[in-house]
Amino acid sequence: MKSLNPFDKFNVQSIPLHGDISILSAAHEPEYFPHREEQIEKMVNSMRGLMMGMKTNHLLIYGKTGTGKTSVTKYVASKLNEKMDGNLVISYINCQAYDSPYSIMVNIAKKIPGAENIPVSGWPLDRIYDELVIAMSKSGIPVVVILDEIDKLVEKNGGDSLYMILKLLDENAGIRGNVVGITNDTSFYEKLDSRIKSRLNRDSVIFHPYNTEQLKDILIPRISSILGPEQYEEAAINLCAAIGAQEHGDARKAIDLMRISIELAMLESASVVEREYVYRARDKLDSDILRDTVITLPTHAKLVLFSVIMSRQIHPNSATTGEVGLYYEKICFIAGYTPLTSRRVSDYISDLEDYGIISTMLKSLGRYGRTRLINITAREEDIKNFILEDLDLEKLRSVNFSLQQKFE
DNA sequence: ACTCCACAGGAAAATTGGGGTA
DNA sequence: TACCCCAATTTTCCTGTGGAGT
Numbered sequence A: 001m002k003s004l005n006p007f008d009k010f011n012v013q014s015i016p017l018h019g020d021i022s023i024l025s026a027a028h029e030p031e032y033f034p035h036r037e038e039q040i041e042k043m044v045n046s047m048r049g050l051m052m053g054m055k056t057n058h059l060l061i062y063g064k065t066g067t068g069k070t071s072v073t074k075y076v077a078s079k080l081n082e083k084m085d086g087n088l089v090i091s092y093i094n095c096q097a098y099d100s101p102y103s104i105m106v107n108i109a110k111k112i113p114g115a116e117n118i119p120v121s122g123w124p125l126d127r128i129y130d131e132l133v134i135a136m137s138k139s140g141i142p143v144v145v146i147l148d149e150i151d152k153l154v155e156k157n158g159g160d161s162l163y164m165i166l167k168l169l170d171e172n173a174g175i176r177g178n179v180v181g182i183t184n185d186t187s188f189y190e191k192l193d194s195r196i197k198s199r200l201n202r203d204s205v206i207f208h209p210y211n212t213e214q215l216k217d218i219l220i221p222r223i224s225s226i227l228g229p230e231q232y233e234e235a236a237i238n239l240c241a242a243i244g245a246q247e248h249g250d251a252r253k254a255i256d257l258m259r260i261s262i263e264l265a266m267l268e269s270a271s272v273v274e275r276e277y278v279y280r281a282r283d284k285l286d287s288d289i290l291r292d293t294v295i296t297l298p299t300h301a302k303l304v305l306f307s308v309i310m311s312r313q314i315h316p317n318s319a320t321t322g323e324v325g326l327y328y329e330k331i332c333f334i335a336g337y338t339p340l341t342s343r344r345v346s347d348y349i350s351d352l353e354d355y356g357i358i359s360t361m362l363k364s365l366g367r368y369g370r371t372r373l374i375n376i377t378a379r380e381e382d383i384k385n386f387i388l389e390d391l392d393l394e395k396l397r398s399v400n401f402s403l404q405q406k407f408e
Numbered sequence B: 001a002c003t004c005c006a007c008a009g010g011a012a013a014a015t016t017g018g019g020g021t022a
Numbered sequence C: 001t002a003c004c005c006c007a008a009t010t011t012t013c014c015t016g017t018g019g020a021g022t
Helices: A006-010 A037-052 A069-083 A101-109 A125-139 A151-157 A160-170 A194-200 A212-224 A234-246 A251-267 A275-295 A299-314 A321-335 A342-354 A380-388 A391-398
Strands: A059-063 A089-094 A143-148 A177-183 A203-207 A358-364 A370-376
Touching (some): A037 A059, A037 A069, A037 A177, A037 A203, A069 A177, A101 A143, A101 A160, A125 A160, A143 A160, A160 A177, A160 A194, A299 A342, A299 A370, A299 A391, A321 A342, A321 A391
Parallel strands (some): A059 A177, A059 A203, A143 A177
16 A cells, blocks of 8 residues: 555645634624524613713623623623723623632723722732722723623622622712623522622513524524535534524534534535534534543542542442542542542532533432432543543552452 | 431631732 | 731531431
8 A cells, every 4th residue: 555645634625615714613703693682682771871971770691601691792892882982991700710809800900090000919808999999980981890600709709799899880979880790590689688689680681592593593694604505514504503402502502513513524625514524523522521621620629530430430339429538538549649528529529510520419328328329421431531631640540440459 | 206327518717828018 | 027918728617417227
């Protein structure tokens, strides 16, 4: 067999795109939002008072992931800014990343003229608060504070962060601003305590999940801006839309699937994006998401996860918190870490469940106590390999899962 | 009907660490 | 330098509980 020049691989006859595929990337900020007219109108009505120098109601946005909450909110805010000739400060804060009163105020301060130099830590809270009040009053520019995943603020320090920010915007005469809170937790409002509730109950907008037809309306304009009709199967788009609709009407998922399908087709020099690529894109996407989740886990979360896998492989039916804890201590010893307390391990198990890597069921074993039965929802081999990518956990490679006696 | 296991999970204290001021 | 403020993480201490065994 004649040897191939490896660089031939660079000469792929890929599908000729007549547009930029980044229109299907997560970073793309669209200008058109099919089936979101109603929501946009409500938001505009709620916020336009800012243009007329009024204080406006705070706004709560509800909707599952991939229903367009964040994109639409940013879009509406930027449109408003345009109308006001740039005389609006838009502070977008992801509360998953910034959830303390301090970090949120620093984030707002970064955008306020005269307050940019507040240090990221060190100052007493009331000092940064006061400086912020002074700078905001002096500049007089209205502020829109977008709090994405606002529910994280309440879970955390009992709503102190949220209360502080509402106080900042509401109780200072010289300051005009409103909060746009985004959440996928429909019971969010119920969890608030009354001092916050009374300020937040004015306006809310709900983003319903997209159905298959609506997802197609989102996908088709984007696809046709980069591919000709002969370059993709309609069935492929339908499939992306259908999968997205299954996943709580998730447009992001549908779009990701489409992008990956096209990329896979290009890599194989296919001339048409067929359904088959969508199926493969789904597998790749699931695996990528899992990998992303696992490799960014804190070290001890990885150790706990590793112990769960271990426990399930040795005693498939009895992975309980206590059992996992036992293996965890041994795993820590092997990896050269001091184990954390069982209370902490228990929390990590809950975290892993939140991430969807494992599932648990609280069950009472009568005389034998009450504990959680733990299951793994993703492929164990994959998880294991992703954990072992961590160079600090090199030593776990030597763990032999079949040799139970080693741990007795 | 009563016990008591093996935890769940809340509250608060303690520790660690990054950054400030004087 | 000593000392203060705050955030994040972990430990300590704790109360609560479904149901098998008795």
